[in-house]
Amino acid sequence: MNMSVDLCGVKLKNPLIAASGTFGFGREYDELYDISCWGGISVKGLTNEPRTGNPPHRIAETSSGILNSVGLQNPGVDAFIREELPWLSRMGVVVIANVAGATTDDYTEAVRKLSDSPVDIIELNISCPNVKEGGVHFGICPKSVSKVTGAVRKRCLKPLMVKLSPNVSDIASVARAAEDAGADAISLINTITGMAIDARTRRPILANITGGLSGPAIKPVALRMTWQASKAVAVPVVGMGGIDTGSDAAEFLIAGARAVMIGTANITDPTAGPRIRAELENFMSENGVDDANELVGSLRTD
Amino acid sequence: MKSAARDIVSRVISNERIADRIHDIRFALHSAAEPPLPGQFAHVSVPGVFLRRPISIAGFDPASRIARLIVRVAGRGTDILSHMKTGDETRMTMPLGNPYPIRELTGGEIPDIWLVGGGIGAAPLLYAADYISRLAGGRAGIKTFLGFRDAAAAFGASEFEAYGETSLDVGGFVTDALTESLGKKIPDAILACGPAPMLSSLQKICARSGVRAYASLEERMGCGVGACLVCNCGISKDAGDEVSYKRVCRDGPVFPLPEVVFK
Numbered sequence: 001m002n003m004s005v006d007l008c009g010v011k012l013k014n015p016l017i018a019a020s021g022t023f024g025f026g027r028e029y030d031e032l033y034d035i036s037c038w039g040g041i042s043v044k045g046l047t048n049e050p051r052t053g054n055p056p057h058r059i060a061e062t063s064s065g066i067l068n069s070v071g072l073q074n075p076g077v078d079a080f081i082r083e084e085l086p087w088l089s090r091m092g093v094v095v096i097a098n099v100a101g102a103t104t105d106d107y108t109e110a111v112r113k114l115s116d117s118p119v120d121i122i123e124l125n126i127s128c129p130n131v132k133e134g135g136v137h138f139g140i141c142p143k144s145v146s147k148v149t150g151a152v153r154k155r156c157l158k159p160l161m162v163k164l165s166p167n168v169s170d171i172a173s174v175a176r177a178a179e180d181a182g183a184d185a186i187s188l189i190n191t192i193t194g195m196a197i198d199a200r201t202r203r204p205i206l207a208n209i210t211g212g213l214s215g216p217a218i219k220p221v222a223l224r225m226t227w228q229a230s231k232a233v234a235v236p237v238v239g240m241g242g243i244d245t246g247s248d249a250a251e252f253l254i255a256g257a258r259a260v261m262i263g264t265a266n267i268t269d270p271t272a273g274p275r276i277r278a279e280l281e282n283f284m285s286e287n288g289v290d291d292a293n294e295l296v297g298s299l300r301t302d
Numbered sequence: 303m304k305s306a307a308r309d310i311v312s313r314v315i316s317n318e319r320i321a322d323r324i325h326d327i328r329f330a331l332h333s334a335a336e337p338p339l340p341g342q343f344a345h346v347s348v349p350g351v352f353l354r355r356p357i358s359i360a361g362f363d364p365a366s367r368i369a370r371l372i373v374r375v376a377g378r379g380t381d382i383l384s385h386m387k388t389g390d391e392t393r394m395t396m397p398l399g400n401p402y403p404i405r406e407l408t409g410g411e412i413p414d415i416w417l418v419g420g421g422i423g424a425a426p427l428l429y430a431a432d433y434i435s436r437l438a439g440g441r442a443g444i445k446t447f448l449g450f451r452d453a454a455a456a457f458g459a460s461e462f463e464a465y466g467e468t469s470l471d472v473g474g475f476v477t478d479a480l481t482e483s484l485g486k487k488i489p490d491a492i493l494a495c496g497p498a499p500m501l502s503s504l505q506k507i508c509a510r511s512g513v514r515a516y517a518s519l520e521e522r523m524g525c526g527v528g529a530c531l532v533c534n535c536g537i538s539k540d541a542g543d544e545v546s547y548k549r550v551c552r553d554g555p556v557f558p559l560p561e562v563v564f565k
Contacts, residue, residue, distance in 0.1 A: 022530055056522070059523070062352070
C-alpha cells in the first residue's frame with residue numbers, strides 16, 4: 001500500500017500534516033510519541049519580529065469546536081531558524097514554515113530569511129490583518145491575495161503554499177488569484193471568524209472579542225471550499241478543517257486535496273497523529289485502495 | 303524538563319460528593335503512569351463536551367495506580383465529570399505541568415512549609431501535604447490555612463489536621479489567619495492554590511514578610527501539553543520588567559508567586 005504523495009516536488013511519506021498553531025515546533029508532541037509518523041509538520045506561524053500574542057482568555061469552547069485568539073505568539077523567524085529548525089529538520093518529517101505578517105514587507109522579509117534555511121515548503125498565512133489597510137485581512141479578496149502572493153513570490157526560493165482564509169465571498173476566485181500570482185500550492189481553510197459571549201457577565205469570553213473557529217464544527221464548510229478550490233486551480237490543494245478520523249482525511253482527498261492538515265484534533269486527543277494515520281491506512285485497506293493518490297479528486301457527482 | 307506524560311485509559315472506582323458542588327473521584331489507571339508530583343494535573347476527557355478538563359491531582363497511589371481527582375462543578379464539563387459512575391471509563395493525559403518544587407525546598411532537613419488553599423485550591427494541597435509528610439518520614443508539622451465561601455462548600459479540613467495545625471476560615475479571608483501566624487513565625491515556604499484575588503492578596507503579604515511562596519494558577523486550556531499557547535498568563539521576573547506570557551499548562555501551573563502578574 002502506498003501512502004506517499006508529492007507536494008510541489010517534495011515527497012511526503014503520507015498525506016497527513018500537523019496544522020500550524022496546534023503543534024508548536026513539534027517538541028511537546030515528540031515527548032508523547034515519535035512525530036516522524038506524520039508526513040509533514042507546519043510550524044507555529046512565524047513573524048519577522050517575536051510576538052507576545054493576545055492577553056487571556058485566548059480560547060473558548062464551542063459545540064464540536066473551539067474559538068482561538070492566540071494572536072500569533074511566536075519567537076520570531078530568526079529564533080526559529082537558530083533554535084528550533086536544526087532539531088526539527090532531523091525528525092524525519094517535511095518541514096513547512098508558516099509565515100504571518102502585518103505588512104507586505106513583513107512577509108517578504110520573513111520569506112527571504114526562510115528561503116535561505118533548510119525548510120522544505122513555505123506556507124503563507126494571509127488571514128492576518130493588514131495594518132496598512134485598516135486591519136482588513138490580506139486574504140479577503142483576489143486583489144489583495146494577488147498583491148501579497150506576488151510580492152512574496154519574488155523573494156521565495158522554496159515551494160510556496162498559500163493558506164486561504166474562508167472569510168471570503170468566493171473561495172474559487174481567491175484560489176485562482178493565488179495561483180496566478182505564483183503559488184505552487186494552496187492550503188485551506190484557515191479558521192472562520194466567530195465569537196463567544198458569557199451571558200451572566202455580558203462580556204465576550206475572548207480578550208480579543210472575536211477569534212477563529214476550528215474543529216469538527218467547520219468540516220462541512222472546509223470540505224466544500226476544498227472541493228471548490230480544487231476545481232478552480234491546477235496546483236495541488238492541501239485541505240484542512242475539522243479532520244478527526246482517517247475517514248475524515250479520506251473525504252478531503254476525495255474532494256480534491258493532495259494532502260491534509262490536522263490541527264484541532266491534536267488538542268482533544270494528544271495521540272491524534274498516529275491514530276488518524278492508522279485509521280487512514282485501515283480505511284484504504286478496507287476499501288481496496290492501494291495508493292493514496294487514487295483517492296485524490298475521486299469524488300463522483302454523476 | 304522533558305515531560306513523562308502519557309494518555310491513559312482510566313476507570314472510575316468511586317465518586318463521593320464531599321461538599322456542595324465538590325466531588326472526590328478515584329480513577330484506576332489501566333496502564334503505568336509516571337507518578338505525579340503535587341501541583342501537577344490530569345487533562346481529562348469528558349463525554350459530551352469538546353475540550354478536556356484540567357484537574358489538579360489530589361492524591362496518587364503508585365501501587366494500585368489510583369489517581370484521586372477532586373472536582374468542583376463550575377460548568378458543563380465539570381458537571382458531567384461529577385456525575386461519572388463507578389465503572390465509567392475515560393482517558394486522561396497525565397501527569398502534566400510544573401509541580402511545586404517540594405524536593406528543592408526540603409533538601410535534607412525537615413522543612414517548615416505552610417499550605418494556603420482557597421476553595422477548590424485545597425485539592426492539590428492535599429497531595430502536597432501527603433508528599434511532604436512522606437518525604438519527612440512523617441515528622442513534618444505542616445500548617446494549613448483553608449478558606450471557603452461558606453460551610454457547605456468546605457472540605458478537607460480533617461484530612462489536613464492529620465499533618466498539622468489547620469485553620470479554617472468560612473466566609474471571610476483566609477489571609478487574615480495567615481497574617482497573624484506570620485507575625486509569630488516565618489516558614490521556609492508557602493505553597494498556595496486558590497482564586498486569583500486570594501493569590502493577589504497573598505502575593506502582597508508574602509512580599510511584606512519576605513516569605514518564599516509558590517502558587518498554582520489556572521487558565522482556560524487547549525492542548526494541555528504546551529503546544530497551542532492558549533493558556534498563557536502574564537509573568538514578570540522582576541518588578542519593572544516587561545511582562546512575558548508563560549504557559550500555565552507547562553511552564554506552570556506552579557509559578558513563584560512574586561512573578562505572577564495579576565490583572
